[in-house]
Amino acid sequence: MPFGKYHVVIFKERSGSSRSLRLRGWLGVAVCLVFCLLVAGNIWFGRFYLQARALETRLAEAERSLDERQSQLVGMVGELTAVRNDLQRVQSFDTKLRLMMNIDVGVSDASVGGASSEDLSLGYLPLHRQEMASRKIRLFLQELSDEIRLEEVQQQELLLSMRENRDRLAAMPSIWPVEGFVSSGFGSRSSPFTGRVQTHKGLDIAARMGTPIHAPARGVVTAAGTDGAYGISVDLNHGGGLTTKYAHMSKLAVKSGQTVERGDVIGYVGRTGRATGPHLHYEVRLNGVPTNPYAYLLN
Template sequence: MLLFIACAGTVFYFGHDYYLLKQTDRDNAALLETIASQRIEIVDQRRQIQMFAGEIQGLKEQITKLGRLEKQVRLIADIDKSGRSSGIWGIGGVSKIDLDQELPIDAHHNALIREMHHQVKQIKSIADKEKLDFNDLIEKLTKKKNLLASSPSIKPVSGIITSPFGYRKSPFTGRRTFHSGLDISNRRGTKIVSTAVGKVVFAGRKTGYGNVVIIDHGYGKATKYAHLSDILVHKNQQVKRGEVIATLGNTGRSTGPHLHYEVLVNGTPVNPSKYILN
């Protein structure tokens, strides 16, 4: 009986121990499976984080390009930024090592996340500033557009320049006199066009100049067209750049068919050649 009890106890002890061992083995297998699944999930999350970091890097490069574009437009249009600075050049970059998807999941993980949060804040701040800068640029370009449209920039008539702006020998007196415009010769009746957007403030005859058209372009600029044959516009008429306003003639004090063309800035004649771009 004692031997039976001892054997039964031994069997029960080892059987219970075996059961616990098997249970622990099953629990370990489940735990390993969970760990493997979580590891796969962590690796996937790491790759997504790295992809997001790469997108942030691309966004930063796009903002930088926009900043350069804005700078070029301001330079071409001669628009000052008035001391404003976008701070684009201060954005940091994500290390290429951190973007390596083969990098162990525990390497640089926290630093990468912190850097991403920092750059997102930077980009948001700079994007807000760039929005203000572009709004300012658009507003100034609009004003500049009106100014450029009102600035004489084309030749008023085809032909040969027979007398430039400046001092010359007068064809009438032979003395050295100041010539306040350009003389452009061509056939009588050749079409003459307005060299910029503006308003006709005079259309009629003037002593010495014959038939004359004067156009006010705003911003202190005006143009005068003299010795005309036919005047095709009237006072207070709005004209566009390139619109026909008269025909070339020989009226007034003139030695032959030509156009006397003047550009005036704040009432003072300036060299019209500087306002002919074509």
């Protein structure tokens, strides 16, 4: 009977002695059952461990794949944003030329929309965010393509107009008259002499004493000499109501009535008149009204 009592006798061969054990049947069954459970448990835990390792490996691969996709998306958006910025600079240049040539700029002011680098953070992007980013990139590419085609048409129109208006373009003050840095801009500022707010009618360009000053466009010298607080100065008439003034020179290189071309030296940087140091005071006026010179500068 499996649950009866058992008497086990163990003999030693050499000594002839023996030892006996009395076992109950249920204890043997219990030992066998525990052993079987341990074996089954080890097998189950072994399979569970192997499955967990396999799942962990697949998860790591999926995370690497997601990270790679995220990096690619962020990189693509960064490159596309750079292209968009380049296109906007071209459009800004186009607008400036159109203003100079008196061409309508209403269409050229269109801006590029679409995705931006701010739409994607550098952190983890879940799958649905990556799909949204992909859609934004495709939309942005379409908008960029449309903008480029439109810009090509506008550039052709602008080129034709420039060819027809070469004389007008040659008379536009489109280059810097002197090498230096802008120490005071156009518009409101505090007077360096009184400290009061005043309207600055041009640009102050700081440069070394004696630096050559160049005509930024074709024009006729209407005044060359000393002009009160302006010191030694030159006035140029470029036609069409456009005039420029160059003040605080140390020496003149032209005389009144002389015609100059873009790039010709008209004088040298100084600090004559009311000036705190060597610099060029540069004004652009349209029909006698002071205008920001940056509206005409192309570089």
